[in-house]
Amino acid sequence: MRKLYHYWLCPFSRKTRVLLAEKKIAFEPIIIKPWEIPGSFYSLNPEGLPPVFIDDDGKNIANAYPICEYLEEVYFEPSFLGKMSAQRAETRRLVAWFDEKFYGEVTHNLVYEKVLRRKMGQGGPDSAIIRTGNANIHDHLEYVAWLSDRRNWLAGDDFSLADITAAAHFSCIDYLGDVPWDKHPAAKLWYARVKSRPSFREILADVVLGLAPSPHYRDLDF
Amino acid sequence: MRKLYHYWLCPFSRKTRVLLAEKKIAFEPIIIKPWEIPGSFYSLNPEGLPPVFIDDDGKNIANAYPICEYLEEVYFEPSFLGKMSAQRAETRRLVAWFDEKFYGEVTHNLVYEKVLRRKMGQGGPDSAIIRTGNANIHDHLEYVAWLSDRRNWLAGDDFSLADITAAAHFSCIDYLGDVPWDKHPAAKLWYARVKSRPSFREILADVVLGLAPSPHYRDLDF
Numbered sequence: 001m002r003k004l005y006h007y008w009l010c011p012f013s014r015k016t017r018v019l020l021a022e023k024k025i026a027f028e029p030i031i032i033k034p035w036e037i038p039g040s041f042y043s044l045n046p047e048g049l050p051p052v053f054i055d056d057d058g059k060n061i062a063n064a065y066p067i068c069e070y071l072e073e074v075y076f077e078p079s080f081l082g083k084m085s086a087q088r089a090e091t092r093r094l095v096a097w098f099d100e101k102f103y104g105e106v107t108h109n110l111v112y113e114k115v116l117r118r119k120m121g122q123g124g125p126d127s128a129i130i131r132t133g134n135a136n137i138h139d140h141l142e143y144v145a146w147l148s149d150r151r152n153w154l155a156g157d158d159f160s161l162a163d164i165t166a167a168a169h170f171s172c173i174d175y176l177g178d179v180p181w182d183k184h185p186a187a188k189l190w191y192a193r194v195k196s197r198p199s200f201r202e203i204l205a206d207v208v209l210g211l212a213p214s215p216h217y218r219d220l221d222f
Numbered sequence: 223m224r225k226l227y228h229y230w231l232c233p234f235s236r237k238t239r240v241l242l243a244e245k246k247i248a249f250e251p252i253i254i255k256p257w258e259i260p261g262s263f264y265s266l267n268p269e270g271l272p273p274v275f276i277d278d279d280g281k282n283i284a285n286a287y288p289i290c291e292y293l294e295e296v297y298f299e300p301s302f303l304g305k306m307s308a309q310r311a312e313t314r315r316l317v318a319w320f321d322e323k324f325y326g327e328v329t330h331n332l333v334y335e336k337v338l339r340r341k342m343g344q345g346g347p348d349s350a351i352i353r354t355g356n357a358n359i360h361d362h363l364e365y366v367a368w369l370s371d372r373r374n375w376l377a378g379d380d381f382s383l384a385d386i387t388a389a390a391h392f393s394c395i396d397y398l399g400d401v402p403w404d405k406h407p408a409a410k411l412w413y414a415r416v417k418s419r420p421s422f423r424e425i426l427a428d429v430v431l432g433l434a435p436s437p438h439y440r441d442l443d444f
Contacts, residue, residue, distance in 0.1 A: 061315075093283075
């Protein structure tokens with residue numbers, strides 16, 4: 001049985017969960033809490049972080065970037081990068097936008113400060129950092145709206161790893177109730193379409209121990 | 223003529239320059255200074271950062287991750303990811319190690335604080351952040367030594383994008399004179415082998431305006 005070591009509010013774990021679901025690849029999910037990494041886990045990923053995917057032949061793939069590229073190479077139909085090289089480059093540009101820029105400007109500021117910092121014994125949340133994360137999210141919602149206005153999905157005609165990656169990040173922030181959807185109706189429409197996909201069901205069913213999701217987190221009509 | 227928009231001390235630009243050189247793909251280099259991004263550049267990369275690669279058919283690829291994957295797909299011989307899926311996953315794991323972990327713990331702390339912060343009008347360097355960068359680099363040098371002890375190159379038998387990525391980051395820090403090579407002789411041997419490759423010549427010839435490289439930066443026998 002394939003396995004995925006993941007953590008609920010880790011956007012990199014979430015994107016691999018959704019990509020696996022889109023490709024209809026069944027797996028056993030195993031929770032890895034970033035503040036309680038078992039020593040044995042370092043042999044699966046020397047960085048000591050989820051996600052790690054174990055394929056049914058025992059292949060051990062660590063980190064979301066190698067996992068997603070591996071799934072696209074080995075389980076190539078359907079493809080979520082696209083067929084043509086220009087399309088694949090555009091999809092990957094947006095994947096990097098959310099995994100690097102959005103993560104640094106929003107996800108890390110909010111998820112780390114509000115949830116992980118205390119668990120990891122690094123003290124209480126820093127309200128200035130949380131304010132920065134809350135301020136930064138608007139530009140990204142505008143960018144999603146701008147793209148949605150010009151394209152069917154973020155990277156072009158088809159639902160892609162760009163949508164999966166963006167939604168993985170937004171969904172972590174939405175769990176905390178910190179996405180100002182009402183101020184960005186076009187971005188909200190895009191997210192509603194992602195939410196309604198069967199691949200997103202498990203994400204919406206997540207319950208982080210000791211932290212209830214925001215009231216609208218699960219609603220498809222929010 | 224192919225073009226690469228890059229900045230000298232940007233590790234992401236450097237890795238694309240070395241990968242292009244390893245694949246013997248000629249290009250016209252164009253300098254983009256992160257503190258003087260021309261407005262027109264945003265149409266090439268909405269994130270407003272180098273690197274951006276323009277292929278000879280006009281295809282516009284932004285961000286190092288899409289560029290490297292594009293070059294591997296379109297100019298696939300020789301491959302610097304490897305042939306088999308497990309090897310490709312291991313190469314990409316180490317690429318992510320240096321582009322995410324090393325960048326966050328070392329490169330950004332040193333290059334941004336020592337060179338870019340003032341240029342970008344963000345005030346003077348923060349000595350606490352520089353100290354953190356200087357402290358963090360030791361673990362990474364030990365990891366390079368550990369890998370070099372067990373493998374011919376970082377990701378396995380062959381020189382790969384993992385070596386290119388790691389060397390791109392180390393070379394930026396080495397330009398500043400901040401790699402404590404003498405304390406990590408096995409890592410130094412690995413870097414000396416990378417430095418001696420023809421693909422690295424242009425990197426070693428770099429002169430950042432107003433900032434001379436460390437005395438040993440160019441020496442193959444340092």
